Amino acid sequence: MPDLIEERAGVPVLVCDPAGPPLTTERDALDLIGAAFAGAEVVAVPAERLDPAFFSLGNRFAGEIMQKFVNYRLRLVVVGDISAHLAASAALRALVVESNRHDHVWFVPDLAALDGRLRARA
Numbered sequence: 001m002p003d004l005i006e007e008r009a010g011v012p013v014l015v016c017d018p019a020g021p022p023l024t025t026e027r028d029a030l031d032l033i034g035a036a037f038a039g040a041e042v043v044a045v046p047a048e049r050l051d052p053a054f055f056s057l058g059n060r061f062a063g064e065i066m067q068k069f070v071n072y073r074l075r076l077v078v079v080g081d082i083s084a085h086l087a088a089s090a091a092l093r094a095l096v097v098e099s100n101r102h103d104h105v106w107f108v109p110d111l112a113a114l115d116g117r118l119r120a121r122a
Contacts, residue, residue: 003032005040008111009118013077014040015111016049024051029065033072043069044114047080055085057092066105077106077114 003016014036023029023045036043053061069076086093099105103121108114 003035005036005038008042009115011042011118012040013042013044013114013118014038016043016045018046018048018080020049022049022051023054023065026064026068029068033068033074036072036074040074042075042077042114042118044077044079044111047078047082050078055082055089055092057089057095062095066099070104075104075106077108079108079111079114081109082107 003014003020005012006015007013008015014032016032021028023032032043032045051061053059054065055062057063066076082092082096086096096107100107106114106117108117
């Protein structure tokens with residue numbers, strides 16, 4: 001399935017295909033942002049599409065990607081099981097907790113959890 005804009009809990013969301021190209025550079029993130037400009041407010045990226053460097057906070061890749069979405073006023077949602085990454089990094093655990101307290105970047109286990117978060121904001 002290609003990346004598609006779907007209405008989820010009344011919000012247009014670009015739901016990215018898990019089998020799509022990996023996000024390994026800022027350019028890849030900008031490509032998703034460009035695709036979202038077709039009408040999405042949220043971009044839901046499967047965790048498996050993110051380069052492992054995203055979860056290694058020392059290289060600043062995650063921060064650069066998240067900042068791109070914030071700059072373009074799009075919400076980024078990382079969807080999927082990141083428990084192995086969380087177990088390996090206290091800094092990542094803190095980032096996820098803090099991000100999930102706000103509206104710009106969320107980490108959710110699945111699309112049903114995303115729907116719940118979106119409904120709670122309505």
